[in-house]
Amino acid sequence: MLDKLEMFIAVVNEEHFGRAALTLGITQPTLSTGIRQLEEQLGVQLIFRGSRYGGLTPEGQSALAWARRIVADAKQLKEEMQASRHGLAGHLRIAVIPTALTWAARLTSELSASHPNVRFTVLSRTSAEILSMLDNLEVDAGLTYLDNEPLGRVSSEPLYSEAYRLVCRADTPLAARKSVGWADLADQRLCLLTGAMQNRRIINRNLSEAGIAPDARIESNSTVVLVANVLAGDWVTVLPADIAQFLIQGKPLAAVPLDGARKDHVVGLIAPHRDPHTPVVQSLLRAARTISTCRTPPAA
The missing domain is CATH 1.10.10.10 (Winged helix-like DNA-binding domain superfamily/Winged helix DNA-binding domain)
Known part of the structure; x- marks a missing residue:
């Protein structure tokens, strides 16, 4: 059956x-x-x-x-029986918000180091899609925000607190500053992630609280597209620090700290709530704890 x-x-x-x-x-x-x-x-x-x-x-x-x-x-x-005889193996499917893809690489590398027979499929998805895919058994785990919008009943491990960077060309006045405030973006040509992305909804709130209409003339579901537009013209974008630094490497771009966010949001690993988890998912959760830069769990 x-x-x-x-x-x-x-x-x-x-x-x-x-x-x-x-x-x-x-x-x-x-x-x-x-x-x-x-x-x-x-x-x-x-x-x-x-x-x-x-x-x-x-x-x-x-x-x-x-x-x-x-x-x-x-x-x-099946996984428990195989692990007891042959060691940990299997196929992990992980859905990840676009801004956390570099952390997905850290996570899979950490697990692969101790369990080389585990295979991975990593998919870039919105936070809403990640929850749906977990419910439908289309993925085994997800990387998403833990403390901004409801997650339902899941197991979670915090990975990092998101800090924002203004990505701009290195030859612009903003690039020379040690930091900028959200209000400084009032006259800038913004390109941002689409409204379907939770990251964009967070950015919209920060812009609105600074008195700025969150209006982006270019929107995309790809962080690569955003950075490519900054490189090609007089655009700026806002990205979390880790993905920003990764994408600007080797390019004439700067990632300037943005001050005054309402709060730093925690991004982490989630999996369907089960007791116990499959051996592979248990190992993934342990790997997340190992690489986490969060000292305390996110607020409920």
């Missing part, structure tokens, strides 16, 4: 039979047959369907929670 439950979860995640079959590496007829067999075994209809996916029946909604729990438990059992 386990393979049928995985088919069911894939259809719900994709909301499309063809795409779900593609993610599972099977044909659509095989997928459709598997769903019908699952419904026959359970004695209920799980999915409304005609010519296309039509959503879940009430029974399907209830079955989905069970399916996710059973598939997660089965994965944990």
Whole structure:
């Protein structure tokens, strides 16, 4: 039945039979047959369907929670048995907010040093997408803000407190300053992350409190695009310190500290709340504690 439950979860995640079959590496007829067999075994209809996916029946909604729990438990059992015989191995899927991608590299490197047989897939996503992907079992963990917007019931390990930098060309007056205030951005041409990014919502609040309309003429979901625009023209952007320093290396750009933020927000690792976690996720949480620069947990 386990393979049928995985088919069911894939259809719900994709909301499309063809795409779900593609993610599972099977044909659509095989997928459709598997769903019908699952419904026959359970004695209920799980999915409304005609010519296309039509959503879940009430029974399907209830079955989905069970399916996710059973598939997660089965994965944990498999990993524990393999770890007991062959050492820690497996495939970790991690979704990361764009501004924390350098920390994702630190985290995977830390874990790989002690467990070289663990493989990783790292995806850049918004904070909202990360929570959805965790719920849908599409990823095993995420790097996101811990103290700005609700996370739900998750396990978490703080990694660092975010401090902001103004990224500008090195030949501009602002680059020569030791620091700038948010109010100093009033007459600057801003390029920022899109409003779907939690980082942008934090920046908007800081700009608004400084009396500045948070208006960016260029928006992107990529930090690389923002820095490329600063390099190419008379734009400036605001980024967390770590990603800013990484992106300006070797370029005629400066990252100037921004003073007067309402608060520094904590970014950390999150995983679905389970007791216990799978061995691989447990090791990832331990690796996060090892590299963390946070001395105390974030405020609730």
